[in-house]
Amino acid sequence: MAKIFFAxxxxxxxxxxxxxxxLAACGSASSSTASGPVNLTLWSFNDNQKEIxxxxxxxxNVHITLQKLPSKDYYAKLQTAIKAGNAPDIAQVxxxxxxxxxxxxxxxxxxxxxxxxxxxxxxxxTWGQVSQSGKVYAIPQDTGPTAMFYRTDVFAKYGxxxxxxxxxxxxxxAKLHAADPKAYLTDFPPGEAxxxxxxxxxxxxxxxxxxxxxxxxxxxxxxxxxxxxxxQGLISKKLVKTEPDFSDAWxxxxxxxxxxxxxxxxxxxxxxxxxxxxxxxxxxVAPLPQWTAGGKAAxxxxxxxxxxxxxxxxxKAAADFxxxxxxxxxxxxxxxKENGLYPAATAGLSxxxxxxxQPYFQNQVTFDTFAAASPQVNTTFQWGPTMTQVFTDLSDNxxxxxxxxxxxxxxxxxxxxxxxxxxxxxGFTVQP
Amino acid sequence: MRIVxxxxxxxxxxxxxxxxxxxxxxxxxxxxxxLFFLVPIGFAFVQSLHQSKRSGLGLEAPRELFTGLANYTxxxxxxxxxxxxxxxxxxxxxxxxxxLGLALVFALALDSATLRFKRFFRLAFFLPYAVPGVxxxxxxxxxxxxxxxxIVQGFAHTRLGAPDFLGPQSVLWSINNIxxxxxxxxxxxxxxxxxxxxxxxxxxxxxxxxxxxxAIAWRVxxxxxxxxxxxxxxxxxxxTLQLFNEPQVLATISHSISSSYTPNLYSYTTAFAKxxxxxxxxxxxxLAVITFILSFGFLRxxxxxxxx
Numbered sequence: 001m002a003k004i005f006f007a008x009x010x011x012x013x014x015x016x017x018x019x020x021x022x023l024a025a026c027g028s029a030s031s032s033t034a035s036g037p038v039n040l041t042l043w044s045f046n047d048n049q050k051e052i053x054x055x056x057x058x059x060x061n062v063h064i065t066l067q068k069l070p071s072k073d074y075y076a077k078l079q080t081a082i083k084a085g086n087a088p089d090i091a092q093v094x095x096x097x098x099x100x101x102x103x104x105x106x107x108x109x110x111x112x113x114x115x116x117x118x119x120x121x122x123x124x125x126t127w128g129q130v131s132q133s134g135k136v137y138a139i140p141q142d143t144g145p146t147a148m149f150y151r152t153d154v155f156a157k158y159g160x161x162x163x164x165x166x167x168x169x170x171x172x173x174a175k176l177h178a179a180d181p182k183a184y185l186t187d188f189p190p191g192e193a194x195x196x197x198x199x200x201x202x203x204x205x206x207x208x209x210x211x212x213x214x215x216x217x218x219x220x221x222x223x224x225x226x227x228x229x230x231x232q233g234l235i236s237k238k239l240v241k242t243e244p245d246f247s248d249a250w251x252x253x254x255x256x257x258x259x260x261x262x263x264x265x266x267x268x269x270x271x272x273x274x275x276x277x278x279x280x281x282x283x284x285v286a287p288l289p290q291w292t293a294g295g296k297a298a299x300x301x302x303x304x305x306x307x308x309x310x311x312x313x314x315x316k317a318a319a320d321f322x323x324x325x326x327x328x329x330x331x332x333x334x335x336x337k338e339n340g341l342y343p344a345a346t347a348g349l350s351x352x353x354x355x356x357x358q359p360y361f362q363n364q365v366t367f368d369t370f371a372a373a374s375p376q377v378n379t380t381f382q383w384g385p386t387m388t389q390v391f392t393d394l395s396d397n398x399x400x401x402x403x404x405x406x407x408x409x410x411x412x413x414x415x416x417x418x419x420x421x422x423x424x425x426x427g428f429t430v431q432p
Numbered sequence: 433m434r435i436v437x438x439x440x441x442x443x444x445x446x447x448x449x450x451x452x453x454x455x456x457x458x459x460x461x462x463x464x465x466x467l468f469f470l471v472p473i474g475f476a477f478v479q480s481l482h483q484s485k486r487s488g489l490g491l492e493a494p495r496e497l498f499t500g501l502a503n504y505t506x507x508x509x510x511x512x513x514x515x516x517x518x519x520x521x522x523x524x525x526x527x528x529x530x531x532l533g534l535a536l537v538f539a540l541a542l543d544s545a546t547l548r549f550k551r552f553f554r555l556a557f558f559l560p561y562a563v564p565g566v567x568x569x570x571x572x573x574x575x576x577x578x579x580x581x582x583i584v585q586g587f588a589h590t591r592l593g594a595p596d597f598l599g600p601q602s603v604l605w606s607i608n609n610i611x612x613x614x615x616x617x618x619x620x621x622x623x624x625x626x627x628x629x630x631x632x633x634x635x636x637x638x639x640x641x642x643x644x645x646x647a648i649a650w651r652v653x654x655x656x657x658x659x660x661x662x663x664x665x666x667x668x669x670x671x672t673l674q675l676f677n678e679p680q681v682l683a684t685i686s687h688s689i690s691s692s693y694t695p696n697l698y699s700y701t702t703a704f705a706k707x708x709x710x711x712x713x714x715x716x717x718x719l720a721v722i723t724f725i726l727s728f729g730f731l732r733x734x735x736x737x738x739x740x
Contacts, residue, residue, distance in 0.1 A: 075707075076703070103486065105492045191687055210489060242687070247685050248577065248685075249577050249578065249579030386706075388706055396690040396691050400600075403687065422706075427485040427494075428486055428489070429487065
């Protein structure tokens, strides 16, 4: 009798066991014991294997596993991993999102591993980006000082001089568009918040700051309004395009010269050469137009730092690698040569790889322009702790401005309001 | 008599065993349903009752606090969310009748005796569905993009001028067009399959009664496939409220599509761009409830036709 009842139950039990086994197989992560050699994992957007190999030659007990990740939704992934306690030992964090990641409480303060000693080796403004309240949360790797790429053929054809101030830039925009209705001096990509912030950075705007134990949020300060009013003027008169950047249509415009300048960071040069190959020998680079004649101010767009997470069991080894990676001359040369990065280390700015004439740019030594711009980047510019929200809101609101249903200035006010609201609702202390 | 008398005893012994066998067959489903459906929904609901809070500069990890229905109060006053709902409802009001109308016409045409090249048309109508949604959106994106589209550039040379497929007024209908292109064939196949299942005798009977082909289509075929129509309508309602792929892809070329254009996109942005998982869970729960109400409301309305 018992058997009859038992058989189905055994079936039930074995089914259950089999399913749990499947689930367990899905869930179990391979864990390696760190006895002897030190194992580190590294999350990066780039292929950094060459630098890692070089480091492992002189540090045979350190084994670094590179995990190359796409930038799409990267920070959501990193934040989730930090929350779950299985973040990589070392993670790439772009400057603008560093305060956001710091506020997860998941990054290690590197001052206890001697990070403060290397401060003098980096371009001054980058150190302000990686440190907060006397603590250092990351080591800078590369930067994106901005300048203006322009089409020499289009400028020559319509007799346009390279603008050195924003007033001249506006006059050139009007002149070009009048001469050729298809052509625009530049594109204002409404969705590219990081780009817009580089304009604010140049204009000495300070969207975020810290005062005591409170955040100061002034996204719509007077200097920021100067920038939005200026570009609104150009957009209202239809003297600039407002198409999304990095789109196929935009690529085609860079190729044809229908968009005659690109205000962008140092990495834009390599991008141009690959995105607009048919325009070889038609582009050159000049310093950013200035707000006051004779001024010397540059912005920054992009660039990254690397941080050690609290998930790491070998924070010291990770910090040691980071310091070597970003200050050792042979490592920096590899960053320049293999990854096409513009180093954050001051010594790196005169790396041999940055002194070569560029055939795509009429043999101009384009990096010289950026080496001049790098020290002109404002050192006190700070990012807020909710930048992913700020970027999303800015991009949404500027989209409406490009459609004409609002203005850039009103859009900026809206972002100021939504940012303060968002920060306060999360419990941040915000001082207006 | 002995046999009859022993039967209840046999049943009493056998019944639990049959039950257990039956349950053990259901168990794999039930377990997976529990793990991958009920538990995540429950988790999302629990999450929606929390908010993460910081203090001062927020340099420490945030604390998760139980805040009851606070997130739901926020959602109730969230214009962005309800703008998105309104947008997809407007979209659905045009999209669903259009798709189902076309699908029905195509299915009836394929089912009629007079249409030639039936197999070709069946494949041709269905083919767009075989193209993955994201690819379809990319493909149409090229046809909408002012700098690349042969359509836009073609019209630019005529007196009509270049159409703007990506502007604030038009982009919703551009998305609509992609969806019609993609889903009509799929719905047509379901309706066509239902038409195939109608017994031929009904047509003979109708003909004997003097019904024309039109009358047979309208009076016999359509009522007979009413349950299938109700089903595809239901799928369409759910699909409409979950609109995501097409706006997500087109947003890269149109600044008229904000990060909160549809409720699903808004929930996604809230979680993965703004890192507010609690509020994203709240939005997801509210959207699920709205979908539930609309779906079951529709089923109730059409109870007589659907047989459900």
